Amino acid sequence: MLRGLSSHEIENVISQIIAVEEPEEGELAERGVINVRGDISPESFQFFELVDKDFHMMAVDGGSATLLNAGSFVVASVRVGQAIFKGAEFQRESSRNPELHVFHISLGSLRKAYSIFYEKTVRGSPPDSPMGLEEAVGRIRTLLEWSRVEAMLADGLAPGSVLVFDGALWAGITGIEDMLRRIVKDAAKKGIILCGISKRSMLTHSGAPLIPKVQMLGEDFHPKRAWFLPLQIGTAYSEKQFGKVFVAKLHPYSGHVFRTDLALPDGVEETEALGKLAALSNDPTYVGYPYPLARVHNDVAFSHSEAEELRHLLRMRALEEGMDQKSWHLTFQEFHDVLDINR
Amino acid sequence: MKEKKLEDNIFLGRVTGRDVTEIVFRSRKSQDVFLGEMLVGLDENSGRRFLMRVINIQHGAEARESGWAPRTAGAFMDGDAHDREYTIYDEERRLYHQVICAPLGYLDGVGDNVRFKSPKTIPAHFSKVRHANSDDYQFLEQYLGDIKVGSLRSGERVISEVPIGVDSEYVCQHMGVFATTGMGKSNLMKRLAGSVLEHGYVGLLVLDPHGEYIDGGKADFKGLIHHPRAENLRVYATRDVECNASDVRISTSEIRVRDMQNLWPFTEPQIEFLNAVLSRRREEWLDYIWDTNVHEMFEDFNQQFFEGSIGVVKRRAAVIANSGFVVRDPRISMTEMVISQLHEGEVVLVDLSGASEKEELLISSVLARAVFERNAHLFRDKEAFAGIPPCLIALEEAQRVFSRAWGGIFQQIAREGRKFKTGLCAISQQPKLIDTEVISQFNTLVVMGLADRLDRERLTSSARQDISKLDYEIQTLMTGEGLITGPNTPFALPLKVDLYENYLASLGKRENKVKNVDESFF
């Protein structure tokens, strides 16, 4: 029995989930919520051919973890890495070590900590500041990811290669538009296909989440096929959106479809880019998702034991520097833990 | 069967855990590892080398969720059905083998100070694992036995650098050779006899019921007469053979009532009659029954026994006495010759393929008893006893004389022969029919492929070393492969027996080499 639950509130939530409510164009764009327009008919879906696996694919992703939380400040870690594949083969030699940062952010020093990373990656000083600790960690991770993408482009990849990253070609952080423009231009110049694949998307259609809707229609119209659907995004977002946006199903038996952003060099067709992505999306565990991206995701994500190890390291150093055991404990103990233990 | 050089130092994987009874390591999926292979876990901290044998191999996958493998297989199958190709990316990282090993012990120390110790500790976490190499095997030298029969084996590989044999010092503590039919028992015995012909460590009496030892029995096969040192071979035969052979002859005085009882079931009154004859006529009991008619005997024993009982005994005695291999004159018997040849360290081959089964068992019993009793007699004379080599009596189809129902000389030798330099080599394809107590007297066991679980259980329960972990391997042994355990082996030594014909060829080569050297010298 869920005591105190009002059935009225439940009804309300459900009607809001179901309701179709068309927002104004640009209303929420700042936060990434974009309403896609146009009808979705069977003819809107397009198809592509698999491409032979003799090209390179580079994948970039980042992971983060909050190691210590004292309420007014956190110690967080961010790791970004890349994986280079030649066809199905992982290229150990050319895939560099991941980059790992551990940093302290307090509400008081928020701007300062953010600026350090902004300075390092975008260059210059940031036009705005994150609103909270969590947002700051998220932004730092995004900045490091973009910076890694830029570094990869500088590494001299062969034309026709695919550089795929986790996310959209979308300037979600104020001030990074120039950096993204730079990246897109550089990729185009070098003949590299730039591609973002989003695990989660804020795109909507007629007010409802777009991806599930497209997936359902796609399965109805074209069952057991791989396809892609170009989206029409209003011009109001052109300042922030780089490249074209699609929803793509990269494997006929995939249970997932993804928002896929593409910035293509001259002469490269969308179908070639999607064919290349799909060519490496046939691992049975990650059906419909490019394996290199899955690999780098797993490489950079912090496992429980890694987070523990970092925490242990920090604690040992703090104790060596004279902090006593008790104050460490009192500073970082999570009352949630206590509540959970005594439940 | 591959012969492969040992010196590959490829690392196969790293230890992941378990305990002193079982060591598990992760190996590359692409790296072949086979059941029965001898591996070394290198403990880099202590410098110890842990010797171990592969007893099982399992699939492993670095997958977070349970049920990953069947689900992935399902995806592949679905792909097959719809002509869709799936690829496992990063296979080497995500898939591996989990190899389970039985620890054999470890090598401690370096150079001349290497000591082999029983597995009382475990290698460090993540110790590297590699194939054992000749350096690791060096310590084995003192345990390998002098009567060579083959080479050390690691899984399917033959380690020809490490020859393995039976220890002549322990043959009088008896040995057993067990294998399902066709797995290579007789070949092993020929190979063993070959070593004895070469070096004469023991006097070897081979009782051959099938006639396969003299010349191999079939075309392409070779026998003991083809051995370059066949001058040390003495052959007795029950049939015409194409070599220098003496006739098989035993005398009636060497046959005991007990021998007769092993050949036929007798009723109580019949046995009583036999014993009565024995106590009155002693050695001549059989001659007496043979020579005297039933009624005379009836009267001789004061009509104490029914004529019917006497009649049965007489008919059976006649079967023995009428055998062409049984004579009355003790001077014609072969036993004296056989004993002296054995005492010379020769190989005495008695081909019994021309005899009936009853004759064969009778002759075998008489010969075994003659050797045993002579050696036991010599035991009292220290000097003479010291002068004789151990005598090993090899007996095919040994389950026949070691079943519970069988009494007599073989059981007695199994119990007492050790003291009197008389050993048995029991060869059988059905150890399950052999009395457990008898098997526990066999201190050296050569176990080859045994398909029957009951056969294996009989051995694992009485072997000197614990070979129960090797049960699966014993099932999968190929022809000529085996495990040898003995009083002096540190663990069950995996063995590949030389094919006798190959062994002869290699002997030939050796001799030729020597000749060539001589020729070029002159």
Ligand SMILES: Nc1ncnc2c1ncn2[C@@H]1O[C@H](COP(=O)(O)OP(=O)(O)OP(=O)(O)O)[C@@H](O)[C@H]1O
């Ligand atoms: N060590 C060996 N290496 C290779 N082949 C072998 C080896 N031993 C035996 N064989 C092959 O197996 C055949 C059967 O061997 P063998 O006659 O020794 O078996 P067995 O166990 O004595 O059989 P049985 O129970 O019928 O007496 C041989 O003829 C030979 O071809």
Ligand SMILES: [Mg+2]
């Ligand atoms: Mg045989």
